[in-house]
Amino acid sequence: MEIRQLKSEEFEASLSLSEYAFKYKVAGEERAEEKLKFKPERVWGVFEDEVLGAQLTLLPLQVYIQGRAVPMGGIGGVSTWPENRRQGLVAKLLSHTLQTMNEAGQTLSFLHPFLIPFYRKFGWEVYCEYKKYSIPVDKFPRKTEIQGTVKRDSAGLDTLEELYSRFAAEYNGTLQRDADWWKRSVLDDQIHHCVFYSKLGEPEGYVLYKLINNELIIDEFIYLNEVARQGLWTFLANHDSMITGASLKQVPSDDILPYLLPDPRIPQENYPYFMGRIVNAQRFVENFNFRPVNNLESRTLYIEDEHAPWNNGLWLWTVSEDGAATLSCLEGEKASAELNCTIGTLTVLLLGYKRPGELARYGQLKANPAELEWLEKVIPQAKTALFDFF
Template sequence: MNELRTLHRDELADSFALSEFAFQYELKEEDRNEQIGRTDENQVWGYFADGKLAAKLQLIPLHIWVNGRRFAMGGIGGVATWPEYRRGGMVARLLGQSLKTMRDRGQTVSLLSPFKFEFYRKYGWEAFVDQLHYEIPVDKLPKFEAAEGSTVRRAAKDGKLLNAIYAEYAKQFNGMIDRDEAWWTTNTLRKKGTAAIYANPQGEPRGYVYYHVSNRVATLHELVFLDEEARRGLWKFIADHDSMIAKVEVKAPVDDQLPFLTQDPRFKQERVPYFSARIVDVEAFLKQYAFAVDAEAEPIQLQVTDKHADWNQGTYRLEFTASGEPAAVTKLGEGEVQEDGMLSCTIQTLAALLMGYQRAGFMARIGRLQGSQEQVNRLEAAIPQRTPYLTDFF
């Protein structure tokens, strides 16, 4: 007998054993017990075959920023199947259930870290964010001067303290998590490291670096700055570690311009695809989404195809109100659809567009967005140009 359901508390140990096997790591007993203790069994879905846990995934309730607005998001993590049960469609069943559960909970968007992008594309998730990975030898670090009267001081690993800066920084990007105190404690600040806060000459905190030095490598877990002055002050602080490091490793958003600001930009730079996104509930997502055009813009009619969430299938009419505000969204009935002047795309394409990862013109050129050039241009103008970025992992 097969069964799909949330786990009972006494089944969490089996879930962690599956994760350790599938992802090839081993927890110490005290660490395993700690993680079991803070895991909500109601967020872990399992597929049971003949009473045994065969496959599972965890839903992680979070919020992310999209165009400066806060969206309820369902993170998906820990997707795993025992080898003897693989290729039996169990993960597909779990993902289908997760979509229904997230929709019921009002989570209009979902993020996950794919082991293979092509696998999750089959179920509606699409790549939405890349990271730049820098590896900078100490002799090529930027040579900045800090503003007179500014300071960089080591600080306690205190989520409340750092979040005052992080929250303002995160809103600038699409996909950043709106962290609460628990997330800072159990996720971000679990990494070994030191925090240092930059304050401008007026004494206002405007940036921080959270980093760790080991074997002459400075790993910057997070480098957060709210203005150019804070960026320069923090890099001056990092460069002052030159007697104890050989290089710095740091990640940055894809529009970062640090190489141009250095005297010699010939250091290792790699663009790495990171996470995938999926729109769980198109109508609810669109009703929250801030567009970049005002009420004078012509309405858009958009047909969406979604093979794994039938509630998303259909045609939506977007009537714009004011720049930076959501549109009036109507899901049209069969007799209301105007075939002429309509755009159409899959749920994956819609996620890539609305999360700011790809432009409408490009998606039309490669055949993933159908419609007249005029309609494509209209959609491209309506979507804000905002960089996708994510510093967290789950």
């Protein structure tokens, strides 16, 4: 058995496996285009006698953490032939990929799970969710008189990118997009966009949307202030003679739009989305900004991580007066630690998806009341989101 990156001549083997596993077919010109876009160095495979048995794609991405871009390994396209399943091939592939990401300095990894319990076994944990709304046109937000203008299908990519980046950086776990990502994964021929400009001419929000079957399909609703939000909704509401309603997807979980509607009783859904995993706990913690404390304070932390042995074990976690932290390896057993959790729990704790108290309440974090109080004090409040898919 060999685990390695694919070669350019193995495109057909890779695509055939993906087609079978994900039940789709690429033919004709589209297949030729896929071959041109194929980046074999990003695809890792398990081979037996040079026959591809399982594969995944490892994308070198950046995500916002505390407003700063952090290297992240995005995992996608995990697939195995049915005759090779339940033989541990994906487990070996994931362990190898963790080592690869660690060596590349990618302190985080995200993936979209086909089955959440499967990836939890390897240390990934749900770190964000999104809301979906269906709003009949007669329940739209009220139209308002706004000082500003909305322009449709005229803004450049640089305007959309600037607005997106400012909005996305307010959340942990959002993707930093480059121009290629925008063109390949966000925009397409069906998408319209509208941008709200203040009375001074400054762009302050945008909507990406489609008109399908008499409905507004809203892919992204980005705004920097309340005036922009109201101005964009007024523009959307002016479609009332053309549509029956609007569908909003991948709305951040902290959104309160239903409360702001004249009638909040609309169909809505919360959907657990991507999973995240700290790849290197020491590097992640030491690049994280904690809340300042009165004096230099330390706690012992036992991290359970059987698939990344460089994380597994007892650590001394120190936070200084200015919020800087260190994580120093110690000799010792789990029983001697003041804090104890899995790498998945540590991930959602530091990203801000869950707070220490609730994780402890349900047995995900082991700590006595004094240590919980310390964690609540030093870990900043945060919110998580992701508006993309890979």
